[in-house]
Amino acid sequence: MLQRLLVFISITLLICSTTFAGTTGKIAGRVIDSETGEPLVGANIFINSLSTGASTDINGYYFILNIPPGEYEVTASYIGYQSLKKANVSVKVDKTTDLDFELATATLEGEEVLVVESRVPNVQRDKTSTMQNIDEKELETLPVNSVSGVLQLQTGVVNSGGLHVRGGRSGEVAFYVDGYRIEDPLFNEQVVEVNNQAIQQMEFLTGTFNAEYGNALSGVVNIVTKENYEKLTGQFTYKRTNLGLGSAGEDLNENYFEGYFNGPLWKGSPLGVLLSAKYTTADNYYYSGNIQEIQDQGGTVFESVEFSQNKPFGYDNYLTLLGKLYFKPFAAGKLTFLYNYSDREWQNYDHLMRFIPDSTYIRNSSSTLLGLNFTHAVSEKLFYEIRVSYYNYDYLRNLKGLNYQDYPVPTFLRFSNSRFYRSLANSAYEDQVTKSFTAKGDMTYQIDRYNLVKAGFDAKFHELDYFYINNPNNPSARFSIDYLEKPFEGAVYLQDKIEFETIILNLGLRYDFYNPKANFVNNPFDPSSTTESKMKSSFSPRVGIAYPVLENTVFHFAYGQFFQRPEFQVMYENLSRTFSNTEPIFGNPNLEPEKTSSYELGLLTNFENTTLQTTFFSKKIENLIGVVWNYDRLPYASYVNEDFAIVKGFEISAKWNNRNIYASANYTYSIAEGSSSSQQERYSGAFDVVGTQSLKYLPLNFDQTHTANAQLSFSFYEDEGPFNFAPFIFENTTFNIITRYGSGLPYTFNPARARYVAERNNSKLPETIFVDLLIRKDFYIDNY
DSSP states (O other): OHHHHHHHHHHHHHHSOOOOOSOOEEEEEEEEETTTOOBOTTOEEEEGGGTEEEEOOTTSEEEEEEEOSEEEEEEEEOTTBOEEEEEEEEEOTTOEEEOOEEEOBOSSTTOEEEEEOOSSOOOOTTOOSOEEEEEHHHHHHSSOOSHHHHHTTSTTEEESSSEEETTOOTTOEEEEETTEEOOBTTTTBOOOOOOGGGEEEEEEEESOOOTTOOSOSSEEEEEEEOOOSSOOEEEEEEEESSTTSSOTTSSSOEEEEEEEEEEESSTTOSEEEEEEEEEEEEEOSOEEOEEEEEEETTEEEEEEETTOOOEESOEEEEEEEEEEEEEEEETTEEEEEEEEEEEEEEEOOOGGGTTOGGGSEEEEEEEEEEEEEEEEEOSSSEEEEEEEEEEEEEEEEEETTOOGGGOOOOOOEEOSSSSSEEEOOOOEEEEEEEEEEEEEEEEEEEOSSSEEEEEEEEEEEEEEEEEEEEOTTOTTTOEEEEEEEOOEEEEEEEEEEEEOSSOEEEEEEEEEEEEOOOEEESSTTOTTOEEEOOOEEEEEEEEEEEEEEETTEEEEEEEEEEEEOOOHHHHHTTTTOOOOSSSOEEOOTTOOOEEEEEEEEEEEEEETTEEEEEEEEEEEEEEEEEEEEEOSSSOEEEEEEEEEEEEEEEEEEEEEEOSSEEEEEEEEEEEEEESOSSTTHHHHTHHHHTTOOOOSOEEOTTOOSEEEEEEEEEEEOTTOOGGGOOHHHHTTEEEEEEEEEEOOOEEOOOTTOOTTTSOTTOEEOOOEEEEEEEEEEOOOOOOO
16 A cells, blocks of 8 residues: 555656656757857857757856757857857757857858768767667668667677577567557567658667666667658668569568658648558568378378478568657647557468478467657746557467367378478467557756756556467367456656766666556465465666766766566466466466666777777676476476576677768677576476576576677769769669678587486587678659
8 A cells, every 4th residue: 555655646746847758859068259268148059940949048058958869950149240050960869969159250240150060970978878879871771671670780689589688588678669668568579660761760778778768677779750840751662682583472582662751741831740651571481392192002101302392481471550740739839649550460480390381370460559749848948748658469379360169170190201290280379459558747857057857757557358278179188368457557767967067977766666456366276365466666776977088088887777577478377277288387466577787887989980889787687587386286387586697798889980981890798697598498498407496507598609790881972983983873872781790509419318417508509690781772852
């Protein structure tokens, strides 16, 4: 009761004083006389494309809040002085762009000077933790088609079937689109895809992050979609993997269509629109084989023809739509409506069923996100945002599109010349419907020149409808899970960004809570021992320090505690404690949140066209979800907070850029060890460990010691070519090549297949190298 009262009081207070969810940035600086160095009081600073600005104070300082990410022209003017315009001023999400002006006395009335800034940003003075910013220009040239593909090119990321950030398990990264959290709360998975062409800027935070972000152990992906009120722009892209050398639908082919339109409905319109669509069709990397019948004296013999190429085994078809309307009803207010829809159908490859692909599962999913956001700037120092959203996710896994009641009885027949199955039917059926309603309030207040205070709250209400059945036509082995639960969760936070000339501090505190609202049987052998789940909560302190030791060099240190709610699925699974399955696993609604304590130390330097960054990091991970076995009467497993891990390493990255050439490279050294690599690892390996947990730190499945990425891009603009050769061919063309390297992932080497002998992950697989090339040609149509 006391916990609920504290939550209610906290939310009530913060509704009246609450931050933006990481969708805008800030410009700040000083305006002085170029000859005397004296501050110019009341000078005007204006961003033309946004029709917003500010005036300097008595000491010549100014700041402009609530600026969407992008590049802008900023003008400073003062009576009796030449106006000064600076172009290509880059604004990043959650960051402050320092922009000073030195104005000269005017010799002619209305005289204006245009200064074109370098596109290479100055060192980010307020960078208190590791952060990667990928803007629309970089996204356009990368030879990847998805957000996850972009993330794999960043430091600290390992792909082993799922994305792992700095040694964390998959599912530990929070994804935001325009401030809306996008995930399936039942399995903590990202299920909403965002078109790359719709993205204005993507921010990737690893290791540590501010208190405004929560319910994530390893990282945050913060996506801001495009907006512009100047003119209508658009683009259409078509890609394929086989360069047209084979017919579509053959030879591991992937077809990719994407396009968008963005801008005002008419010139000067206060109403803007963003429409984006992406459609992909992809075959699998594996082929199914042929089956031949041979007649002999004993009758018909079925043999598998191993190396024939009958047709691709598996496919993946994906449609994504995004629409956004943004409207300024008055100068200080903006109303935004967001719609994101995804629809996917796919079939995975199953090696043992290589010759009978029609007997494997077909999976279908669809998701819808509806969001409404209102932003109001009360004054130059204060603005707030209110967001409400509705999210729906449907998932279906079945056999041949059948209802489970119509499933065939599985048979287990193999070929005479191989171990592949010639007759086998999967027998599971899974149906999930998730609905989530979210209300979120955020506010930012620039108290004075030094303190930017943020606070916020969010409340989420879920409706989780889940059904699973296995062996529906075999009563002796039939097992099912069926529930409809309505949990809720929320958070409040407070944060202060203190910006002095010599040091920048990010101090924050976050409070998260969740309540599964479930009744369950506590003792599996006593059906009357029902109990009710309890609300769980956690406090998360966050500290970040940036120390600019030189004009172009910043040292940073960050520490934070991060908590994540367990998947609701591991709380609700088999709450009736049914033993119809020979090896049942029981959910636990009273699971505690998982916890990570993270430290990092880094150095960022910038000179000429080059940026270098080095970061050392360490993570202690506790309370991870695992499985424990119980052999009282009948054996069963249950979920508990017993797993643990520790991660250490360092990252090095470099970027170099001039007008036509861009190059980047990064390297990560990491050691990730722990008790188990996933929450069900000790369930599937129960007999290998005889129901006990290893107390040793063993290499995790995604412990990739060395990873490296390199990118080289050549861009030729209008009337340009290599060494001025054939500009009519090469103009508006980009060549981009990316190389990815990863050392071998761990696996368990046990040639004798002896039980209790081999230690888990005692060997390494071979290293991997990937090379991707993109050639891009742009054609411009400008009649608007």
